[in-house]
Amino acid sequence: MKKRITILGSTGSIGTQTLEVLENIENKEDFTVVGLCCNSNLEKFIPQIKKFNPKKVHINDFEAYKKLKKEFPKLEISTGVDDLIEFSTNNTDILLTATTGTIALKPTLAAINKNIDIALANKETLVMAGDIVMKNAKEKGVKILPVDSEHSAILQSSGGDFHLIDNILITASGGPFLNKTTKEIEQAKAIDALKHPNWNMGKKITIDSSTLMNKGLEVIEAHHLFNIPYNKIKVVIHPESIIHSAIEMVDGSVIAQIGNPSMHIPIQYALTYPNRKKGIKSNSFSFFDKNLTFSPPDYEKFPCLKIAYEAGLKGGIYPAVLNAANEVAVYKFLDGKINIKGIIDIVEKALNKAIEIKNPTLEDIFEADKIAREFAKNYN
Numbered sequence: 001m002k003k004r005i006t007i008l009g010s011t012g013s014i015g016t017q018t019l020e021v022l023e024n025i026e027n028k029e030d031f032t033v034v035g036l037c038c039n040s041n042l043e044k045f046i047p048q049i050k051k052f053n054p055k056k057v058h059i060n061d062f063e064a065y066k067k068l069k070k071e072f073p074k075l076e077i078s079t080g081v082d083d084l085i086e087f088s089t090n091n092t093d094i095l096l097t098a099t100t101g102t103i104a105l106k107p108t109l110a111a112i113n114k115n116i117d118i119a120l121a122n123k124e125t126l127v128m129a130g131d132i133v134m135k136n137a138k139e140k141g142v143k144i145l146p147v148d149s150e151h152s153a154i155l156q157s158s159g160g161d162f163h164l165i166d167n168i169l170i171t172a173s174g175g176p177f178l179n180k181t182t183k184e185i186e187q188a189k190a191i192d193a194l195k196h197p198n199w200n201m202g203k204k205i206t207i208d209s210s211t212l213m214n215k216g217l218e219v220i221e222a223h224h225l226f227n228i229p230y231n232k233i234k235v236v237i238h239p240e241s242i243i244h245s246a247i248e249m250v251d252g253s254v255i256a257q258i259g260n261p262s263m264h265i266p267i268q269y270a271l272t273y274p275n276r277k278k279g280i281k282s283n284s285f286s287f288f289d290k291n292l293t294f295s296p297p298d299y300e301k302f303p304c305l306k307i308a309y310e311a312g313l314k315g316g317i318y319p320a321v322l323n324a325a326n327e328v329a330v331y332k333f334l335d336g337k338i339n340i341k342g343i344i345d346i347v348e349k350a351l352n353k354a355i356e357i358k359n360p361t362l363e364d365i366f367e368a369d370k371i372a373r374e375f376a377k378n379y380n
């Protein structure tokens with residue numbers, strides 16, 4: 001039986017690399033791409049459709065949809081948010097969610113409901129609604145397989161058994177501002193923040209890496225994925241990005257997953273879990289190439305990390321507010337409307353304004369997300 005894969009966000013960084021993995025994996029005939037979905041990038045999407053010949057495709061942008069219809073008159077093509085749910089849950093074994101933002105949350109929940117495993121590259125899903133998503137996945141016996149490199153490292157180190165983990169040591173490169181002063185960071189422009197030392201990623205996540213908000217979101221993601229309390233998730237600054245994360249077991253043994261930085265490995269592991277296969281292999285790893293260094297995070301210089309921990313600890317709607325306000329603020333920063341300090345201010349103030357709801361429903365979460373976005377948009 002072939003493993004059927006549907007990809008949300010196939011033209012983005014993770015989506016593109018997922019298709020590279022599938023082209024190069026050992027026994028590639030064991031996998032089949034049944035669905036491809038993107039926002040609007042036809043230049044990348046059309047060659048993907050020709051190469052992988054999916055049964056169905058979905059495109060968000062309506063103008064692009066009309067062009068695609070002309071290009072592939074016989075192919076089943078859908079568009080719009082409602083049809084995305086239908087598309088995501090149709091005859092597939094794995095849904096890989098590699099879109100940015102909040103659009104993947106409802107399709108992910110719908111897929112879980114239909115017993116489809118999730119390869120999760122969209123952190124927002126767990127940051128916004130981790131309690132609901134993990135509860136539903138547990139009830140259905142559905143696997144949530146992390147594609148994020150740190151969480152994949154934790155999964156690989158644990159072998160899938162999380163209850164003997166005492167502490168999670170989640171590594172962070174520290175981003176481009178690691179050795180800058182607070183003043184230099186505050187004055188930085190988007191172009192400075194986009195120079196990430198080790199990873200080539202989308203713009204939003206690159207800015208999040210520069211403020212350490214990305215690590216904050218990953219702490220929340222880890223809390224939900226591995227069911228570990230926040231005081232047992234520790235961030236370690238490790239600029240070389242060789243140790244992708246580690247776990248300390250209840251007996252004190254520390255197990256880490258290490259290697260040259262590559263997203264192909266976590267993507268492939270999510271698709272082959274719990275097995276491993278040959279695939280794209282980077283240069284053999286050597287312990288002699290780099291000196292590995294480690295330091296604790298500086299919460300004064302990078303307040304976003306602290307704010308994220310606090311929002312995670314409060315739970316309820318707060319992580320969703322954090323995520324929404326940050327997302328809007330990051331795009332304002334990319335547009336040159338605010339500086340890094342502005343991102344911090346917006347996120348802090350949005351959280352202060354949010355009204356606590358115990359055990360929020362999905363509707364409560366979307367409402368909090370909407371209010372936080374409005375607030376962030378109008379803040380100046």
Ligand code: MN
Pocket residue numbers: 148149150218
């Ligand atoms: Mn990551």
